[in-house]
Amino acid sequence: MEKFIRDNVHGEIYFEDKLFTELIDTNEFQRLRRIIQLGGGQFVFPSANHTRFSHCIGVYHVICKFLENDAINEHINEKDKKVLKVAGLLHDIGHGAFSHTFELISTRSHEEYTVDIIKGNSQINKVLINNGVDPDEVVSVIEGKHQNKVVNSLVSSQLDADRLDYLQRDSKGAGVNYSKPDIDWIIRNAKIHDNKLVFSNKTLNAIENFLLGRYHMFKQVYEHKISTAFDNTFKMWFKRFKYLYLNNYRFKHSKPVNLFEEIFHEKPMPLEKYVYLDDYTMFELFKLLKEENDEILSDLSNRLQNRKFLKASSDITEEEFNNMKSNFKGDVNYYFDIITVKDIFIYKDSSEKKDENIYILKDNNLSNLKDLSEIINTDWKNNIKKIYIFPKYNVE
Known part of the structure; x- marks a missing residue:
């Protein structure tokens, strides 16, 4: 063959x-x-x-x-x-x-x-x-x-x-x-x-x-900040979806609820449900949940469907962030957040459990890459930075 x-x-x-x-x-x-x-x-x-x-x-x-x-x-x-x-x-x-x-x-x-x-x-x-x-x-x-x-x-x-x-x-x-x-x-x-x-x-x-x-x-x-914004809008969408379910909200559509029921209870999603889900399914669920009477879930579903994500930025001060939060007319629990991320490393030594080092053979002598590379040994800092999540578009 x-x-x-x-x-x-x-x-x-x-x-x-x-x-x-x-x-x-x-x-x-x-x-x-x-x-x-x-x-x-x-x-x-x-x-x-x-x-x-x-x-x-x-x-x-x-x-x-x-x-x-x-x-x-x-x-x-x-x-x-x-x-x-x-x-x-x-x-x-x-x-x-x-x-x-x-x-x-x-x-x-x-x-x-x-x-x-x-x-x-x-x-x-x-x-x-x-x-x-x-x-x-x-x-x-x-x-x-x-x-x-x-x-x-x-x-x-x-x-x-x-x-x-x-x-x-x-x-x-x-x-x-x-x-x-x-x-x-x-x-x-x-x-x-x-x-x-x-x-x-x-x-x-x-x-x-x-x-x-x-x-x-x-x-x-x-x-990229847009990718980060999408991730955090998705996280807020699920947070509201879960809150409504746990508080006995009467959904118009049962399909999204049935699919996520186990995750709402912090249990593993059954395999048959998991493999049913894909990007296409999720966009269909956003469309369905956009029709809900709950304004927050409807708005977050619309944001995900139509690329109106919450904004992600590390270029504002915490004071500016808090001012936006104070002046916001909606529920800040679903529109504002502060996340921390570490700078990506270029290369790191493996843990004891799993050898993932890159080895270089020179004159029949084996060396870890970091021992030979001037670039890898440059002082690349693993700084932790704050990223602020807030609404770029008004709640619709």
């Missing part, structure tokens, strides 16, 4: 085994077509409407490129290669509506739902078992617990297939040039040393460029 998918980032992506096309054809994987990769970023960059679907296929492709490197290929047996490719393809299968945004209200992370989908009552689970692939092994790779550490590093580290795809894909989708990692050079010069994925000293500049690109993508794209 041969199948190719044309991709705007990597060109032709090749699938040599029906296992992968069967996984892609499942309902759970097709759902990823309806989940925008950047969540609120789509409201900043009109062309950033690429999906988790294309990203997951891209990660599969980058893993295949790593396996074309003989130094890596010979350290992974055929069985583990298949499991590795499956893990790359499915690593984001558990993302909720609006990607990371949904985790602001969910009682479980997307990683936990990924495990549920792979191991639970799903089409994906059936496809894996029917093709002789152990779902538990796939999960072990995604969680970084596979017995082959090289396999773990290719899916989950500070320089893995996931980041090598999403940085280039998100940069292209957003129409910015902050991040175009030299994938071919980095992969070609990857090696295995002491059972670790390492990189030749000649890749040092390419890796620094990769890390700086990631840093600027966070600053200019992932943490």
Whole structure:
């Protein structure tokens, strides 16, 4: 069997085994077509409407490129290669509506739902078992617990297939040039040393460029004030939705209530409800809830539907914020907030539980990237800053 998918980032992506096309054809994987990769970023960059679907296929492709490197290929047996490719393809299968945004209200992370989908009552689970692939092994790779550490590093580290795809894909989708990692050079010069994925000293500049690109993508794209505004408007919308439910408000429409009932009680959303939700469903729910008699829920639903988000700014003083709050005529509990965020790091040492360091091999001596890179050792501060949330538009 041969199948190719044309991709705007990597060109032709090749699938040599029906296992992968069967996984892609499942309902759970097709759902990823309806989940925008950047969540609120789509409201900043009109062309950033690429999906988790294309990203997951891209990660599969980058893993295949790593396996074309003989130094890596010979350290992974055929069985583990298949499991590795499956893990790359499915690593984001558990993302909720609006990607990371949904985790602001969910009682479980997307990683936990990924495990549920792979191991639970799903089409994906059936496809894996029917093709002789152990779902538990796939999960072990995604969680970084596979017995082959090289396999773990290719899916989950500070320089893995996931980041090598999403940085280039998100940069292209957003129409910015902050991040175009030299994938071919980095992969070609990857090696295995002491059972670790390492990189030749000649890749040092390419890796620094990769890390700086990631840093600027966070600053200019992932943490853009409009994206932050969308996230916090969504959070306020759910806060009001939950309050009304817990106080026995009589909703006109039962569908939104039934879908979120477990989360209202701070319980995990059942898997069948979770995989039913996607970006399209959420916009339909905003339309329904905009018709409610409660002015706050109706207004917040309208803001989410029509890009009239609460404003997010770090450029005002706390005094100015408090003055706006004092003069506001509505319920400040759903329109004003102060959140704190840390500056993104360029590179950090891994925890004891999981080795995600980037290693450089120079003259057969292994070093942590931070010991060789002048850029990484620059005094990049992890400052904590306040972001003020308040209404840019009047309550309608």
